Structures are given as structure tokens and as C-alpha cells.
Amino acid sequence: MINAWYLYLFFSAALILAGLLCLLTKRNLIRLFIGIMVIGKGLSLLLVSTGFARANILLAQALVVTFIVVEVSLVAAALALIINIYRTTGSLDVRKLTRLKG
Amino acid sequence: MIVQTALLVGLVLFSVLAIVLRDLLKAAISLAVASLLLGIVFFRMNAPYAGVFEISVVAGLITVLFILTIALTNAGEEVRESRIVRWVFPLFFLAFIVIDALVMKGLLQKIPALPSAPEIGTFGDVLWKGRTLDLVGQIAVILAGVFAVLALFRKRDKHD
Structure with a gap:
């Protein structure tokens, strides 16, 4: 169970970095907002997968x-x-x- | 496990496509596909409520809001992105993926698993009894969002 957690950690780190790179490099406002949404996806994946690995899935779901x-x-x-x-x-x-x- | 990994790879792929694609409409739709895949991942992790919220709200409602905004601001295509970005983004992303994989492989089984008590009750018990304050906060946040949108779209006075 803990080993699977590292797999989810890997993918959520990749999502958060993709969003951060988008925020740093792009200039279109809507595109910047898409970057923020990608960071949000990474965070919710991190929350649910941690709850799944620690057998605390109900609390993780409430937070998500x-x-x-x-x-x-x-x-x-x-x-x-x-x-x-x-x-x-x-x-x-x-x-x-x-x-x-002004 | 293989299906789950394939879903996660698809999730990252569609999220990167949403950032890289030039057409904003296609970007919004690939963001919706990424949310759909994330919802399926949640379902497979025994988190049906989070999955339902992710699919119905994030993949449905937020995509509609994005497409509405893109239709209302049709000059968004004129924004010029710098040329270096086209090379910098994939390069940095691939470099990070390699570093990420190495770090996770190094960390494997080094973080001790803290003891956690198994949960009792249902999702409703945890949400309504355990996180009551969160629900009050959610109502406040929804009201704040509604008032923000009303304030931003109010009719201008004649003197403005």
C-alpha cells in the first residue's frame, strides 16, 4: 500500500510542476488559470491517495x-x-x- | 495496478496538452478529459463521493464556465507567447520527470508508516459530524463567490 503511494506522489508532483511552469512562462490570462486548475488536480490527487494509503479514505474524501x-x-x-x-x-x-x- | 498507472499517465498527458495546445477551446476540453480521468482514478481508489464531485462539478460545470469565458473574450488568440517558452516548457518538464522518478525511487520505503486508526462509520458521519466547521466554511465561500460575481457584473452608473 505504501509503495503504491509513491506512484501517486510521483504523478501529483508532475502535475503540480506542470501547473507551476505554466504560471511562470505563459502570458494569456485564461491559460494561466488553466495552470492553476492543473495544480488543483495535483493537490486533490495527493489528498485522496494519501487517504487511500493510510486507510483514512473517508476523511480524505471530505477534504477533497x-x-x-x-x-x-x-x-x-x-x-x-x-x-x-x-x-x-x-x-x-x-x-x-x-x-x-487611471 | 497497470490500469491505474495508465489512467494516471493519461491524466498527466491531458493536463500537459491543456497547457501546451494553442487553441484555447481544445485546451479547455482536454482539461475536462483530465478531470474525467481523475474522477475514474478516485472511483478505483474507493472514493466514490470525491469521484462524483470531480466528474460532475470540475469536468462539467468548470468546463462550461471556461468555454463561456473563451466565447466572451474572442481576442484571446492574439496574445503572443514568447518563442523560448515552446522549448523551455517540454525541456524543463522532462528534466523534472526524470528527477522526480529518481527521488521517488530513492525515497521508496524510507519514510516510516505512522500508525493510523481505521475509520469507522460512513462518509456522511465523517462529513457531517467530523467536519461540521468545513461545511459552514463552504457555505461562506459559496456566498462570497456569488457576491463577487454580482459585484463584478453590476450595471455601471450613468456618471461613470
């Missing part, structure tokens, strides 16, 4: 359900922000957000 609810309201608020940014600046480029505009 809470995490998914938080993720949904985060997505709704952030996508509304992205649409507002697009209406204000006419672009989805993060570099244009550094310009101060």
Missing part, C-alpha cells in the same frame, strides 16, 4: 469535496474578473496589466 467547492467559487470569481479585464484593456495579455491607467 470541500476543496472542489472552494475551487468552483474561485473559478467563478476569477473568470468574471478576466472578462472585466478584457472589457477594460481589450486584451488578455498579462503584460498589459502592468501599465497604470
Whole structure:
């Protein structure tokens, strides 16, 4: 059981790094948000697999359900922000957000 | 175990595709496929409630929200990504995969397994009795999200 845990650990580390690399290198706002979602997938895989390896699956499931609810309201608020940014600046480029505009 | 590994490889593959693909619509759909695979992995780990939430909410609702946003901001394709990124991303990712595999192989059976008491009761008992405060927090977070969206899409005053 513990040996299988390292397999899940390997894959969740790969997912989290893919999301971090996306956040560091991409410029499109929607693409950056996809990176955040990939990091979230890695984290929920980590939670459930740790619960599975330690025979504590019910608690892990409760935590993942809470995490998914938080993720949904985060997505709704952030996508509304992205649409507002697009209406204000006419672009989805993060570099244009550094310009101060009053 | 082989099926589980194949599902996990597919999960990582579709997540990387969601980041690398140029077309945002295809990226959103591959993110949904990745969520679907993650949901199946949860089902196979005896976590049906987490799997149901992952498939219905993350693969369904969030994909719809993403596609709606992409349709409302149709100039997203004009953002130019830097050229170096095309090489840097796969290179760093492959290097990390190798390091990751070596570290996990080195760590194998070195972390002592702490004793854990087996769980009793059902999922409902754990969620409603053990994590009651989490549920209150979830209601607060949902309300905060609703108010945030309402505030961001309110009608502008005439003086603005």
C-alpha cells in the first residue's frame, strides 16, 4: 500500500510542476488559470491517495469535496474578473496589466 | 495496478496538452478529459463521493464556465507567447520527470508508516459530524463567490 503511494506522489508532483511552469512562462490570462486548475488536480490527487494509503479514505474524501467547492467559487470569481479585464484593456495579455491607467 | 498507472499517465498527458495546445477551446476540453480521468482514478481508489464531485462539478460545470469565458473574450488568440517558452516548457518538464522518478525511487520505503486508526462509520458521519466547521466554511465561500460575481457584473452608473 505504501509503495503504491509513491506512484501517486510521483504523478501529483508532475502535475503540480506542470501547473507551476505554466504560471511562470505563459502570458494569456485564461491559460494561466488553466495552470492553476492543473495544480488543483495535483493537490486533490495527493489528498485522496494519501487517504487511500493510510486507510483514512473517508476523511480524505471530505477534504477533497470541500476543496472542489472552494475551487468552483474561485473559478467563478476569477473568470468574471478576466472578462472585466478584457472589457477594460481589450486584451488578455498579462503584460498589459502592468501599465497604470487611471 | 497497470490500469491505474495508465489512467494516471493519461491524466498527466491531458493536463500537459491543456497547457501546451494553442487553441484555447481544445485546451479547455482536454482539461475536462483530465478531470474525467481523475474522477475514474478516485472511483478505483474507493472514493466514490470525491469521484462524483470531480466528474460532475470540475469536468462539467468548470468546463462550461471556461468555454463561456473563451466565447466572451474572442481576442484571446492574439496574445503572443514568447518563442523560448515552446522549448523551455517540454525541456524543463522532462528534466523534472526524470528527477522526480529518481527521488521517488530513492525515497521508496524510507519514510516510516505512522500508525493510523481505521475509520469507522460512513462518509456522511465523517462529513457531517467530523467536519461540521468545513461545511459552514463552504457555505461562506459559496456566498462570497456569488457576491463577487454580482459585484463584478453590476450595471455601471450613468456618471461613470
